[in-house]
Every structure is written in C-alpha cells, then in structure tokens.
Amino acid sequence: MTGRNSTERAPQSPLIALCYVRLAVREPLAAATFATDILGLQPVPDKQALLFRSDDRYHTLSLVPEPTASSIGIEVSDEAALERIEQALQTDGFIVRRSNRDESRQRFVRDAVIAQDASGNEIDLVLRPVQSGRRYFPSRDAGITGLQGVGLRSTRLKDDQRFWTSILGARISDWAGDVTYLGIDRKHHRVALYPSDRAGILYVSYGVESLDAVMQSHYFVQERQIRVLHGPGREPASGQIFLRFEGPEGHVFSYTHGLNDIEPGHHPRQFSAHPTSLCEWGSQCQGIPELQPADH
Numbered sequence: 552m553t554g555r556n557s558t559e560r561a562p563q564s565p566l567i568a569l570c571y572v573r574l575a576v577r578e579p580l581a582a583a584t585f586a587t588d589i590l591g592l593q594p595v596p597d598k599q600a601l602l603f604r605s606d607d608r609y610h611t612l613s614l615v616p617e618p619t620a621s622s623i624g625i626e627v628s629d630e631a632a633l634e635r636i637e638q639a640l641q642t643d644g645f646i647v648r649r650s651n652r653d654e655s656r657q658r659f660v661r662d663a664v665i666a667q668d669a670s671g672n673e674i675d676l677v678l679r680p681v682q683s684g685r686r687y688f689p690s691r692d693a694g695i696t697g698l699q700g701v702g703l704r705s706t707r708l709k710d711d712q713r714f715w716t717s718i719l720g721a722r723i724s725d726w727a728g729d730v731t732y733l734g735i736d737r738k739h740h741r742v743a744l745y746p747s748d749r750a751g752i753l754y755v756s757y758g759v760e761s762l763d764a765v766m767q768s769h770y771f772v773q774e775r776q777i778r779v780l781h782g783p784g785r786e787p788a789s790g791q792i793f794l795r796f797e798g799p800e801g802h803v804f805s806y807t808h809g810l811n812d813i814e815p816g817h818h819p820r821q822f823s824a825h826p827t828s829l830c831e832w833g834s835q836c837q838g839i840p841e842l843q844p845a846d847h
Contacts, residue, residue: 565632591693669710694764702753728824784830
C-alpha cells in the first residue's frame with residue numbers, strides 16, 4: 552500500500568484507508584530511534600511532533616507522550632459521510648466528539664471525529680490527511696512499501712464488530728477462532744480484532760516488497776538482540792507472510808508481505824480456534840496471549 556488508492560476502496564463504504572497510527576510512549580526519543588534505526592521509517596522534520604513516513608503520505612506513525620491516548624487514523628470519504636458516522640455513533644451510545652483545531656493540526660488532517668469503540672480503543676475518523684510532496688526515502692533498506700494494518704485488542708468483541716461494520720461500513724473478511732479480520736478496501740484486512748482482557752493496539756504492521764525483505768529483517772532484528780515474538784509465518788486467512796517483533800515499551804511491530812485481495816463474492820470463512828489458524832507454517836507465538844486463538 553502506497554498511500555490512498557481509490558481503486559482499492561470497498562464499494563459502498565465511506566472508509567477509504569488506514570492512514571496513520573498515533574502511539575503513546577513514555578520515552579519518545581528512544582522510540583524514535585527504534586522507528587528509524589530498526590523499523591527503517593523516514594523521520595519527518597517537525598518541531599512539534601515525532602513523525603515518520605513509510606510511503607507518499609506526510610506521516611504514518613506519530614509518537615505521542617503518555618498520558619496521551621494511542622489511536623489509529625481512518626480516512627473517510629467526505630464531510631457528509633463523516634457527519635453521518637458521527638451521528639450514528641452518538642445514537643448508538645459510543646463516546647464520540649469532533650476534533651478541535653489543535654487536534655486536527657496534530658493529526659495533519661482537515662477535520663476529524665474522535666471516537667472510542669466499545670473496548671475503549673481510540674479511533675480517529677479523518678478528512679483529507681496530508682500527503683507529502685517529496686519522495687519517500689527510508690532510513691534503512693527494509694523494503695517498506697507502506698502502513699499495512701493494525702491489530703486491536705477487544706474486550707467487547709460483538710460490540711466492537713458492530714462499531715466497525717454496522718456503523719463504519721467495514722466488512723468482516725474472515726474469523727480465526729474469534730479473531731476478526733476487517734476490510735476497508737480491496738485487501739483482505741486492514742484492522743484485526745483480537746479478544747483480550749484489555750484494550751489497546753496489539754501491533755502495527757508495515758508491508759514490505761518481498762519475502763526476501765521479511766527474511767532479511769528477521770536476521771537484522773536477531774543480530775540486534777530484538778525479541779522475535781511470532782514468525783516468520785503465514786496467515787492462512789489473509790495469505791500474508793509476517794514477522795512480529797518487540798519494540799520499545801512492549802509495543803509490537805511487524806513486517807508483512809503478500810496480503811491477499813478480496814475476490815468479488817467472497818464470503819467470510821471460519822477458521823478453527825487453533826494456533827495453525829494464525830500461522831500455517833507452525834510458528835509459535837511468544838508472550839502475546841491474544842495471538843494464541845481460543846473460542847470465547
């Protein structure tokens with residue numbers, strides 16, 4: 552994914568793209584070093600924020616100091632759609648508010664509705680996120696092609712599914728146990744919900760250009776004594792090859808390649824509540840209970 556691509560937009564959906572992640576950290580400067588030296592993102596010169604690029608957008612990762620809440624940004628098609636979503640969320644009892652001028656400026660968007668799903672995860676529904684006029688230039692050759700997806704912890708899975716599907720217009724692509732893959736464009740998923748006993752961002756995924764890039768980064772992070780948590784492996788539902796590893800303060804990042812498109816007429820499939828439903832190669836997850844599927 553290299554920024555907004557209207558050819559990937561799901562029919563009849565007001566959602567266009569996953570456009571950024573705002574990640575709350577206690578030590579922003581240490582996290583910024585990881586984002587450039589390990590992840591390979593391009594830092595954005597900005598005196599007011601720690602921002603990083605992965606494609607043609609102005610930024611896809613923003614590091615914000617705690618106690619600011621982490622959030623993800625989802626681009627909405629137009630003002631009318633944003634107003635409809637805001638009203639529907641209010642009617643259904645979700646916590647929602649319109650961003651003020653400073654909040655929109657901090658997110659580099661024209662306007663935003665800041666909502667919480669049923670679990671309390673913060674979702675920014677945004678208009679006209681800023682694109683960059685300059686070519687993306689990575690800080691290391693990790694082969695990154697763009698922000699690929701996010702995993703969210705869910706304490707109220709059915710209500711979170713309603714938030715995303717009935718109100719926002721995302722579609723359920725597949726389930727692995729109760730893990731729920733949500734599509735907002737032509738790709739299999741951009742958001743995945745994982746049953747948990749707490750809310751929060753489970754992982755942030757960046758797409759890379761090849762299997763070689765995944766494997767090269769596997770050795771790269773191992774050489775730097777960074778803990779590999781899951782993979783290399785392949786998800787049966789989405790087809791993507793992944794490598795998940797531990798970042799600063801327990802945040803999890805991943806590289807992925809080969810995420811499938813959704814074919815016309817695709818019907819959501821139910822995969823079993825078994826570790827092989829999250830990795831058909833047999834990679835065992837280390838230290839992340841949400842990535843060990845079970846029926847709930």
